[in-house]
Amino acid sequence: MDNLEDLKILAEQWFHQGVEFFQQIPPTQLYAAIGVLLLTTILLVSIRLFRRTKSNTVLLSGLSGSGKTVLFYQLRDGSTHQGAVTSMEPNEGTFVLHTENIKKGKTKPVHLVDVPGHSRLRSKLEEYLPRAAAIVFVVDALEFLPNCRAASEYLYDILTNTSVVKNKIPVLLCCNKTDKVTAHTKEFIRKQMEKEIEKLRVSRSAVSSADIANDFTLGIEGELFSFLHCYNKVTVAEASGLTGDTDQVQEFIREYVKP
Ligand SMILES: Nc1nc2c(ncn2[C@@H]2O[C@H](COP(=O)(O)OP(=O)(O)OP(=O)(O)O)[C@@H](O)[C@H]2O)c(=O)[nH]1
Ligand SMILES: [Mg+2]
Structure with missing residues (x-):
């Protein structure tokens, strides 16, 4: 039981740390990073599709x-x-x-x-x-x-x-x-x-x-x-x-x- 409680606390800590980390990043940089990620995904998917056809x-x-x-x-x-x-x-x-x-x-x-x-x-x-x-x-x-x-x-x-x-x-x-x-x-x-x-x-x-x-x-x-x-x-x-x-x-x- 104790172990489970500890794990829950640890997970909550990590979650808050994660949220704080993202809050520190200026929104423009965050959007840019998401944009780059999306673009690469689209590019990779389209390359695969192109190859298949x-x-x-x-x-x-x-x-x-x-x-x-x-x-x-x-x-x-x-x-x-x-x-x-x-x-x-x-x-x-x-x-x-x-x-x-x-x-x-x-x-x-x-x-x-x-x-x-x-x-x-x-x-x-x-x-x-x-x-x-x-x-x-x-x-x-x-x-x-x-x-x-x-x-x-x-x-x-x-x-x-x-x-x-x-x-x-x-x-x-x-x-x-x-x-x-x-x-x-x-x-x-x-x-x-x-x-x-x-x-x-x-x-x-x-x-x-x-x-x-x-x-x-x-x-x-x-x-x-x-x-x-x-x-x-x-x-x-x-x-x-x-x-x-x-x-x-x-x-x-x-x-x-x-x-
Ligand atoms: N000596 C020789 N005869 C061949 C060769 N290839 C085909 N032939 C002969 O040429 C004739 C025509 O061959 P096909 O493969 O039916 O010709 P095709 O181009 O399919 O003709 P279509 O279906 O009418 O368009 C047959 O009698 C074959 O035995 C070859 O490499 N050497
Ligand atoms: Mg033929």
Whole structure:
């Protein structure tokens, strides 16, 4: 009983001391201290919120047959259980990349979306672009030349899209199917596509296209087009979805969706 009484007295003493201490501080200083405390709390909370809302969406785009779906399954499962069928719906999933899964490290899942390349389904891409953290543009390095123009047109539309430019979404030009010896090199593909985009730039600035509103013009006036002139970072890589040679693609994804 006595102990309890003592404790009560001690607590009361401390309380009074505390009150006296605060009464000694001039009110302006007290308000300033409370203000600083509140501001730091708000700042810390908003940093946390901002971090949480950072997108983990990576888009796989490119012409039909370039190998997006095979790449999607390779990144997810390490196998290619679907192929040779044209996708009619976007394929999406949130997962830790297959090779990372093997290592059992703590990693942040990636939301990967494989958007069909068929021209009638391409409008789907625009729905995903505003929340994309990065875009992997897949090109068939085997059948490259016959598709060069169409692929360049598609890439041009992506690179001039409002969300892509405003959010400076990084793009990886992924030269796929390099498991075959006849596949073109990434340097060749990059140069050919730059040339093709240069042509498009000239023709499109003459007549503005009616079906897709390109809000931005690409490149630097009076200079030949180069991916280095883009508002966003464009890098080139080689891959083979079929054989699982996807290291460069994974590196790119993990540069923008931190583990
Ligand atoms: N040699 C080789 N063939 C591949 C590779 N990746 C995909 N293919 C083949 O290319 C064809 C098309 O692959 P998909 O993944 O279905 O192509 P996609 O880009 O999803 O096409 P859409 O769904 O129509 O947009 C299939 O026959 C695949 O077997 C690769 O890395 N190497
Ligand atoms: Mg597909």
